[in-house]
Amino acid sequence: MTPSSADDWLRLDQQICFSLNAASRAFNSVYRVILKDLGLTYPQYLVMLVLWEHGTLPVKKLGEHLRLDSGTLSPLLKRLEGAGLVRRERSAHDERSVEVRPTEEGLALRERAREVPRRIAAATGFDPARIQSLRADLDRLTEALDAAAATAATSEA
Amino acid sequence: MTPSSADDWLRLDQQICFSLNAASRAFNSVYRVILKDLGLTYPQYLVMLVLWEHGTLPVKKLGEHLRLDSGTLSPLLKRLEGAGLVRRERSAHDERSVEVRPTEEGLALRERAREVPRRIAAATGFDPARIQSLRADLDRLTEALDAAAATAATSEA
DNA sequence: CGCAATTAGATTGCGCGCAACTCAATGGCC
DNA sequence: GGCCATTGAGTTGCGCGCAATCTAATTGCG
Numbered sequence: 001m002t003p004s005s006a007d008d009w010l011r012l013d014q015q016i017c018f019s020l021n022a023a024s025r026a027f028n029s030v031y032r033v034i035l036k037d038l039g040l041t042y043p044q045y046l047v048m049l050v051l052w053e054h055g056t057l058p059v060k061k062l063g064e065h066l067r068l069d070s071g072t073l074s075p076l077l078k079r080l081e082g083a084g085l086v087r088r089e090r091s092a093h094d095e096r097s098v099e100v101r102p103t104e105e106g107l108a109l110r111e112r113a114r115e116v117p118r119r120i121a122a123a124t125g126f127d128p129a130r131i132q133s134l135r136a137d138l139d140r141l142t143e144a145l146d147a148a149a150a151t152a153a154t155s156e157a
Numbered sequence: 158m159t160p161s162s163a164d165d166w167l168r169l170d171q172q173i174c175f176s177l178n179a180a181s182r183a184f185n186s187v188y189r190v191i192l193k194d195l196g197l198t199y200p201q202y203l204v205m206l207v208l209w210e211h212g213t214l215p216v217k218k219l220g221e222h223l224r225l226d227s228g229t230l231s232p233l234l235k236r237l238e239g240a241g242l243v244r245r246e247r248s249a250h251d252e253r254s255v256e257v258r259p260t261e262e263g264l265a266l267r268e269r270a271r272e273v274p275r276r277i278a279a280a281t282g283f284d285p286a287r288i289q290s291l292r293a294d295l296d297r298l299t300e301a302l303d304a305a306a307a308t309a310a311t312s313e314a
Numbered sequence: 315c316g317c318a319a320t321t322a323g324a325t326t327g328c329g330c331g332c333a334a335c336t337c338a339a340t341g342g343c344c
Numbered sequence: 345g346g347c348c349a350t351t352g353a354g355t356t357g358c359g360c361g362c363a364a365t366c367t368a369a370t371t372g373c374g
Contacts, residue, residue, distance in 0.1 A: 011210070012274065012278075012285065012288070012289075013273070013274030013277055013278065014203070014206050015292050016281075016288050016291070016292050017184055017188070017199075017277065018203065019291075019292045019295040019296050019299070020177075020180060020181050020184055020295055021181060021184075021203075022224055022295070022296075022299045023177060023181075023295040023296075023298050023299045023302070024177050024178060024180075024181040025224070025361075025362095026298070026299045026302035026303055026306070027174055027177060027178075027302060028361085028362095029302070029306055029362090030302050030305060030306055031174070032362090032363095033306065041329065041330080042174075042330095043329080043330060043331090044329095046171070046175065046178075049171050053168070058352085059352075059353065060351090060352060060353085067179055067182070068330095068331075068332095069331085069332070069333095069353095070352070070353050070354065070355095071331075071332060071333075071334090071353095071354080071355080071356090072330065072331050072332070073353090074353065074354050074355080075329085075330085075354090075355090076329080076330075078354095079329085094339075094340075094351095094352085095338080095339055095340085095352095096338070096339050096340070096351065096352040096353070097339095097351095097352060097353085098352080098353065098354095116170070117169065117170030120170055120174065121169075121170065122305070123301065123302055123305035123306075124173075124298055124301050124302060124305075125301040125305075126298065126301070128169065130294075131169070131173050132169075134173065134176075134291075134294050134295075134298070135172050135173050135176045137287075137291050137294075138176040138177055138179070138180040138291075139176050139179075139180075141180050141183070141281055141283065141291070142176070142179045142180045142183045144280065144281050144282040144283070145180070145183035145184060145186070145187050145280055145281060146183055148187060148279070148280035148281075148282075149183070149186055149187055149190065149280075182331075182332095185331085185332095186332090189332090198359065198360080199360095200359080200360060200361090201359095215322085216322075216323065217321090217322060217323085225360095225361075225362095226323095226361085226362070226363095227322070227323050227324065227325095228323095228324080228325080228326090228361075228362060228363075228364090229360065229361050229362070230323090231323065231324050231325080232324090232325090232359085232360085233359080233360075235324095236359085251321095251322085251369075251370075252322095252368080252369055252370085253321065253322040253323070253368070253369045253370070254321095254322060254323085254369095255322080255323065255324095315374105316373100316374095317372100317373090317374095318371100318372085318373085318374105319370105319371080319372080319373095320369100320370080320371070320372090321368100321369080321370070321371085322367105322368090322369080322370095323366100323367090323368090323369105324365105324366080324367080324368105325364100325365080325366075325367100326363100326364085326365080326366095327362105327363090327364085327365105328361105328362095328363095329360105329361095329362100330359105330360090330361090331358105331359095331360090332357105332358095332359095333356100333357090333358095334355100334356085334357090335354100335355080335356080335357105336353100336354080336355075336356100337352105337353090337354085337355100338351100338352090338353090338354105339350100339351080339352085339353105340349105340350080340351070340352095341348100341349085341350075341351090342347100342348090342349080342350090343346105343347090343348090343349100344345105344346090344347090344348105
């Protein structure tokens with residue numbers, strides 16, 4: 001019953017990591033089509049979602065919400081600023097920090113984005129409960145993987 | 158009970174796509190650490206997995222297994238060839254096709270890759286049954302998303 | 315046969331995602 | 345107060361992932 005040979009593990013392994021990868025790219029592909037009208041990429045859309053929900057945020061906080069660092073966010077935010085959706089301004093009481101503020105245009109875009117989730121949900125064909133269950137599993141998986149990475153890092157040092 | 162407002166949908170939406178994205182990146186991060194010893198990136202590892210299982214394949218077939226096109230595979234395979242793990246040679250009976258053949262060194266790498274899946278499985282902390290169930294859900298999701306994308310494409314034309 | 319349509323790869327361009335590094339501002343510690 | 349470690353952004357470099365375009369080989373069809 002238990003998968004014993006290394007080859008069995010090799011194939012099982014391919015399936016889980018591969019399935020996850022494929023699903024992620026399939027999602028990305030559907031988002032790309034739907035977001036084209038808004039002129040946003042998927043990561044840019046995620047940034048706008050956070051800003052719509054929380055308002056003005058420093059780059060650091062934005063990165064914590066999205067698990068992204070400045071290496072990814074800096075050029076992305078520069079593009080959003082170029083598109084007129086956000087403004088970046090140095091914080092007054094901490095010159096190291098940069099506040100990202102949605103412009104009027106950026107806030108207005110939210111109205112046009114309202115139907116995006118419904119179209120995505122329709123594309124999945126999953127009912128909300130099923131999505132929630134899947135989401136919970138994925139979050140547990142991420143948590144475990146992050147913990148393992150942290151352990152590996154400390155044991156390495 | 159049913160989530161009705163557009164804002165509820167916005168947040169639900171963020172959670173599923175975001176969770177998937179996060180899990181995918183977390184996986185990638187763990188793989189990166191483990192594969193560093195082998196000198197492979199994660200996509201390169203996937204290519205080698207396919208070659209180990211199926212032997213010499215044309216680029217086209219490789220792309221079908223991995224859902225990748227030549228725009229991604231061509232430079233990746235060039236790097237694998239540079240690393241001495243594969244050779245690329247024009248097919249004799251169809252000059253358009255390029256056969257990708259693992260070298261001796263490429264085949265030898267399989268031995269060193271044998272313990273990778275076990276380490277990954279350990280990092281997830283999930284038992285095999287749970288992984289299989291999750292994988293099945295993800296595959297259904299991918300299938301639905303692909304179908305939706307195809308429908309959108311045809312209705313657009 | 316001859317020519318158009320199709321097919322396989324390769325190339326280019328762009329946007330992440332992340333590691334490694336630089337720089338300026340801040341905080342802590344003596 | 346002065347010095348050094350830490351912190352927040354930005355930059356660079358590299359490898360995908362994918363759309364768009366190009367070239368060459370093959371197929372199909374009159």
